[in-house]
Amino acid sequence: MTNVQLQVQPAAVSDRPNLLGMDRAALEAFFIAMGEKKFRATQVMKWIHQQGVVDFEQMNNLSKELRSRLAENACISNLEVSRDVISSDGTRKWLLRLADGNHIETVFIPEDDRGTLCVSSQVGCALDCSFCATGRQGFNRNLSSAEIISQVWLASQLLEEEKKPGRKITNVVMMGMGEPLLNFDNTVTAVRLMMDDFAYGLSKRRVTVSTAGVVPAMDRLGDLIDMRLAVSLHATNDELRNELVPVNRKYPLKELMAACRRFIDKQNTRSRITFEYVMLAGVNDQPEHARELVRLLKGIPTLMNLIPFNPFEGSGYSTSSGNAVSRFSRVLHDAGITTVVRKTRGEDIDAACGQLAGRIEDKSRRHRRFTEPRFGMTQ
Numbered sequence: 001m002t003n004v005q006l007q008v009q010p011a012a013v014s015d016r017p018n019l020l021g022m023d024r025a026a027l028e029a030f031f032i033a034m035g036e037k038k039f040r041a042t043q044v045m046k047w048i049h050q051q052g053v054v055d056f057e058q059m060n061n062l063s064k065e066l067r068s069r070l071a072e073n074a075c076i077s078n079l080e081v082s083r084d085v086i087s088s089d090g091t092r093k094w095l096l097r098l099a100d101g102n103h104i105e106t107v108f109i110p111e112d113d114r115g116t117l118c119v120s121s122q123v124g125c126a127l128d129c130s131f132c133a134t135g136r137q138g139f140n141r142n143l144s145s146a147e148i149i150s151q152v153w154l155a156s157q158l159l160e161e162e163k164k165p166g167r168k169i170t171n172v173v174m175m176g177m178g179e180p181l182l183n184f185d186n187t188v189t190a191v192r193l194m195m196d197d198f199a200y201g202l203s204k205r206r207v208t209v210s211t212a213g214v215v216p217a218m219d220r221l222g223d224l225i226d227m228r229l230a231v232s233l234h235a236t237n238d239e240l241r242n243e244l245v246p247v248n249r250k251y252p253l254k255e256l257m258a259a260c261r262r263f264i265d266k267q268n269t270r271s272r273i274t275f276e277y278v279m280l281a282g283v284n285d286q287p288e289h290a291r292e293l294v295r296l297l298k299g300i301p302t303l304m305n306l307i308p309f310n311p312f313e314g315s316g317y318s319t320s321s322g323n324a325v326s327r328f329s330r331v332l333h334d335a336g337i338t339t340v341v342r343k344t345r346g347e348d349i350d351a352a353c354g355q356l357a358g359r360i361e362d363k364s365r366r367h368r369r370f371t372e373p374r375f376g377m378t379q
């Protein structure tokens with residue numbers, strides 16, 4: 001594990017609009033309201049997201065007068081890097097400080113053919129999945145679109161400074177801290193920026209939004225954007241899923257699977273849904289679970305990711321054995337389901353799936369629920 005010297009400083013906190021988090025439509029509206037032509041929006045997007053420029057003075061294709069008006073009326077404000085560590089396997093994790101003092105985490109995972117950035121959408125998470133360190137932290141608030149896209153901006157800049165081959169963001173997955181679909185509008189704005197040719201220009205197959213199964217928001221998302229969807233499944237029947245992924249009590253598997261089918265129908269051809277399945281020893285990793293999974297996924301174009309459980313203190317779960325994972329994946333393969341057994345990455349820096357915790361002030365009273373008996377029985 002290596003600690004990295006920090007080089008990026010945040011812009012001063014400001015109550016002026018932060019242009020960093022505006023998508024093209026919002027920036028065009030901003031410039032029109034200033035009495036400017038709307039093409040200024042794409043000029044400024046290129047400066048910010050492609051050139052990494054956050055000082056209006058350096059935007060030399062804008063007039064001097066416009067630059068000074070922008071400096072007076074707007075800002076480009078990033079998160080602050082509190083900690084920056086690189087794992088022995090090349091995974092790099094940033095602990096990022098928000099203006100309110102909370103912290104979130106962002107992780108870059110290099111692989112042979114891609115570099116994936118795992119981005120957070122909320123400060124903590126309210127969904128309380130029983131195997132997830134973020135869920136244990138409780139929930140504080142949604143991230144703004146600027147706070148979401150700032151993670152991509154910072155990671156791009158800091159990886160470029162490494163000047164090493166293969167250290168470039170080619171894919172973004174919204175699988176960090178939080179449930180993106182419970183922060184819907186800001187997530188959609190940030191995703192639009194990730195895919196905009198004047199910002200990060202990622203193709204729709206390289207941007208994935210992950211959900212634990214917020215069914216109405218899945219429908220809305222399918223109506224709005226053509227991109228990849230991942231569903232954190234983790235269980236094959238309602239009884240077990242109610243325990244592992246409590247949002248299942250509100251949107252049970254039958255509704256969730258119907259929403260997946262509707263999502264696929266709305267997307268262009270060759271779409272498929274990625275299903276995430278964390279392997280918990282003796283809980284959900286038996287061959288009968290795999291067979292149940294095959295029945296559940298019938299008719300849905302699927303990429304199945306089997307994820308090794310990454311233990312954290314007090315989780316109460318343990319990692320499935322290699323044999324259990326092989327048996328499980330064989331059942332899926334035999335049924336024609338494309339299945340990938342994920343390797344654990346960034347374990348030595350607590351950057352693996354389900355390990356992101358940040359440092360947050362819990363506003364959900366979840367912690368009190370578990371420590372004070374009078375809350376425990378009644379909520």
Ligand code: SF4
Pocket residue numbers: 125126127128129132133134135136176177178179212232
């Ligand atoms: S797995 Fe995702 S949805 Fe569940 S608690 Fe963790 S961050 Fe929230």
